[in-house]
Amino acid sequence: PLSGQLSSHFVRNRTDIVACVNLLLKLFHLGTFFAAILRHNPSSQVEHPLPPLSHVPPARSLLHRIRFMHCCRRAIASGCSQFFPAVSRVRFASGVSPLGRRPATSEAAMKYILVTGGVISGVGKGVIASSFGTLLHACGINVTSIKIDPYINIDAGTFSPYEHGEVYVLDDGGEVDLDLGNYERFLDITLHRDNNITTGKVYKQVIERERIGDYLGKTVQVVPHITDAIQEWVERVAKSPVKGDVTPEVCVVELGGTIGDIEGMPFVEAFRQFQFRVKRENFCVAHVSLVPSPRSTGEPKTKPTQASVRELRGLGLSPDLIVCRSEKPIGNEVKDKISNFCHVAPEQVICIHDLSSIYHVPLLMDEAGVIDFLSERLQLNLPVRPARFMQSWRDLAERVDNVYKKVNIALVGKYTKLEDSYASVSKSLLHASLAVGYKLNLKFIEACHLERQTKQETPHLYYEAWQSLTNSHGVIVPGGFGSRGIEGKIRACQWSRENKKPFLGICLGLQAAVIEFARNVLNFENANSTEVDPHTTYPMVIDMPEHHPGHMGGTMRLGKRTTIFKDEKSKIRQLYNNASQIEERHRHRYEVNPDFVAQLETRGLKFVGHDSEKTRMEIIELEGHPYYVATQFHPEYLSRPLKPSPPFLGLILASIGKLDTYLQQGNKLSSASSAHVTSESSSDDDAALFSTNSLLKKMQLNGKPKAGSPLATIGDGAEGSTGTSTKCNGTHVADCAHESK
Known part of the structure; x- marks a missing residue:
């Protein structure tokens, strides 16, 4: 007899059947009371009204009792449960109420x-x-x-x-x-x-x-x-x-x-x-x-x-x-x-x-x-x-405390006075370093301190900044806005490229890397971004066609977008498990000028990723370099403590000299790579850092680096490194809120 709609609400297991029958027997004795209240309460609005009292089926069998209960259930479900709170609180073993639905607490x-x-x-x-x-x-x-x-x-x-x-x-x-x-x-x-x-x-x-x-x-x-x-x-x-x-x-x-x-x-x-x-x-x-x-x-x-x-x-x-x-x-x-x-x-x-x-x-x-x-x-x-x-x-917490090998990463940014300005970048680097069993030693370098004008005005800040950069195992240049510090970022890109230091550029970091390559490899002396110099002879970076100046809020290219890899093999694509396309989050107004892409690629700067329309360049990678990668998107936004972002993982692995091994093993970390024990850095890196430290200790604040040293090559401006140096004086809060990217 328990069939149709009634069975769908009541029957869950044998325990529910017994509870159902017991409840029906109790409610049968209240049948007259049910009908009387529903007939004499004009304010009650029942979706399916009960028949007149004279038509109520006699209690001759269990089936009749069930039919009567079915009518009562509809009445209660339509708003009459206030008359019978004891009935509305009944719960079967499966958690279903007599009203045919789960308790309100599990829904709302x-x-x-x-x-x-x-x-x-x-x-x-x-x-x-x-x-x-x-x-x-x-x-x-x-x-x-x-x-x-x-x-x-x-x-x-x-x-x-x-x-x-x-x-x-x-x-x-x-x-x-x-x-x-x-x-x-x-x-x-x-x-x-x-x-x-x-x-x-x-x-x-x-x-x-x-x-x-x-x-x-x-x-x-x-x-x-x-x-x-x-x-x-x-x-x-x-x-x-x-x-x-x-x-x-x-x-x-x-x-x-x-x-x-x-x-x-x-x-x-x-x-x-x-x-x-x-x-x-x-x-x-x-x-x-x-x-x-x-x-x-x-x-x-x-x-x-x-x-x-x-x-x-x-x-x-x-x-x-x-x-x-x-x-x-x-x-x-x-x-x-x-x-x-x-x-x-x-x-x-x-x-x-x-x-x-x-x-x-x-x-x-x-x-x-x-x-x-x-x-x-x-x-x-x-x-x-x-x-x-x-x-x-x-x-994860124990790994933070128990790793002793250090990897030195230099972050060349514009807003380094407040570390929260690069919170996601810092955490992404931490995720990647912990994944390979290294302790992150992150050094923040103010980009404008790497510029020639700083050397003239505050030489001690200039040499301190270059010392931190040359002591690093890897360099990251994150995003930013406006012209202040752009020359410092470009010089950091040049030093990383010429000294084959692992490098990761993000957003403005990619744009700075393209400008530097155009100046010093393609010999485009006045190459620049139209954001910095609207009248440049070689506009390597231009604003996007859909960008309308005037409103700053919400007018950039924002959110998750698709990036498609080209067919050729690249390290960054291998880090993404050879995926044909990826989705990453963006935040920018400027892009690489597509008119110069072919010239850049002929000299070794490959654009290995582009957008779905093949008009915007998303990823660059330099041929013949241990790891020189830059992205127009922001990979730091999708990094997780137990799932580090691939570009950051590649930077850390390249900085400790284990990227090639990682890729050869099918993107798997060896036990030695992730062991949390004390280890020495590579002898070549240690020797290079030792020699650089010795050199810097011998320098006087107002002295000049020796010819052939890293600071002599970059410090006074290498050939082709042209462009207007911008002054770094204080926090420059104003140019943060109104500058365009």
């Missing part, structure tokens, strides 16, 4: 973890938020992340690198805060531009809705219109898949800035309302606060944290977890004090001190019992964790 109960910060900005909220996601992801939970930036900018595309660090680019072309890079790297997910919420985006959306009449003439205010827009945005984005087609189960939201900032008040108020909108059992607040240890006292001070938590509570949010950031580990007495004055249990206070690498943070949080707390607080019902829980992260 998205869990939210809000991460706020106090005392100071930059306290580590991004890493803490990423670590929450990593722990949950390791337990089999699908996690997504949202970063809220309270500034009025629409996005991070026009920011100066000196203020907010690098601009991180997503697959869909979104220019977002660098914290979203941490989320993607930690969780190995793909986020979207809407995962970054700014005040500018929210206000723009509300104003556009007001213009088209969505608010029906109402006075548009911060409360409720702005706060409602924030809540709706968070709910919508939280349900967007970030890995395949799977809907996330937990959303980690990081609120930028510090509690008390005036620009963040609408977001705090929105989340105060949001905790009741999604129910308290689905919402958790983690507050990250600084616990300073002044040198004058030598002991941790908890007053800043107390004040920060007090202010957070005054705004309507009570922290469920307090994450204390400190320079050194703090004792239990400090935790007990914070617990006592901040009105939380001692197990709700977690201490995260400065660690050797950020990969230790999830492990430390796991040891503090964060998973058990979240499982109980958010009713996640996490399964018992396997014995190898987070084993890959443990191995």
Whole structure:
């Protein structure tokens, strides 16, 4: 008798059949009560109304009882369950309710973890938020992340690198805060531009809705219109898949800035309302606060944290977890004090001190019992964790601490005063070096310090920069904007090419390599980019046809694009496992002039990759060089801790002299290459570095390098290295926000 629609809802196993029959027998005795209420309640709207009371089938058999129950089930599903709460709470062994659907908690109960910060900005909220996601992801939970930036900018595309660090680019072309890079790297997910919420985006959306009449003439205010827009945005984005087609189960939201900032008040108020909108059992607040240890006292001070938590509570949010950031580990007495004055249990206070690498943070949080707390607080019902829980992260963290062989990489950039300006590049180099068992020794070199004008004005900076460059095993020239420092980048490309040092150029680095090759190999003395010199005789780099000057935000070639390899064999294609095409993220306005491609290739600078239309050059590789590769795209955005980006892996392998072996073995690392033991560098490299150091020690700050030395060749300007040298004086914040790439 259990057939048709009724069986599809009720029958899951033998246990369900027994439970079904027992329930039907109980509901049969309530049949008259059901019918009476439905007939005499005019407000009830039943999709399939019951027949009149006189037509109710008599209870002559189990089949009749089932038919009656089927009618009752339809009535309950259509809105009458408030009359029979006991029936609506019934669950079968398979988890299916009598209403024919799973419990509401499994459908709509998205869990939210809000991460706020106090005392100071930059306290580590991004890493803490990423670590929450990593722990949950390791337990089999699908996690997504949202970063809220309270500034009025629409996005991070026009920011100066000196203020907010690098601009991180997503697959869909979104220019977002660098914290979203941490989320993607930690969780190995793909986020979207809407995962970054700014005040500018929210206000723009509300104003556009007001213009088209969505608010029906109402006075548009911060409360409720702005706060409602924030809540709706968070709910919508939280349900967007970030890995395949799977809907996330937990959303980690990081609120930028510090509690008390005036620009963040609408977001705090929105989340105060949001905790009741999604129910308290689905919402958790983690507050990250600084616990300073002044040198004058030598002991941790908890007053800043107390004040920060007090202010957070005054705004309507009570922290469920307090994450204390400190320079050194703090004792239990400090935790007990914070617990006592901040009105939380001692197990709700977690201490995260400065660690050797950020990969230790999830492990430390796991040891503090964060998973058990979240499982109980958010009713996640996490399964018992396997014995190898987070084993890959443990191995990675141990590798950071236990490798002793060093590889020296020189990063020649324009914004080196703030290391976060190259956060993704630095992490990509770290991923690659750890994969081959080497410790990364990254040296930041200001590009303009390599120029001749710096030698005249501040010679000690000039010689220090060249010493760092010549002491390196490999060189990387990342992207940038504008003319400042471009000559320094070009000279770094020349030194790497002539001395056969492994080299990787990214975006502007590719353009600088092309200009240098044209000047010194093709003898195009005035070769340049139209970005630097619009009237150059040899425009090796030009702006893209679709670029329209005027608007800076969102007008570049952004997001994931396809790059197609040419047929010929190349090292970079081998690093990509001989793929015919790849997808990488882009961010640029200028491109190599296709009119000069043939001339460059005849002299050995091969363009081994281009776009799908074969009009834009994407990858160059120099013939007869150990590793001289540059890409127009940004490979650093897709590098992951356990999956290093191929161009970066090639640079590191070439720098330690093992690239050819790696390619011959089919892109497999030998045990010797990845062993984490002390080893010497190659004797040739050591001898070269020793001789260079000796030479530099003998130099006087106002002296001149000896003829034939590396600095004599490049320092005073090698033949063909022409172009206007730009002055490096200070931070040059203005040219970061308005210069074109």
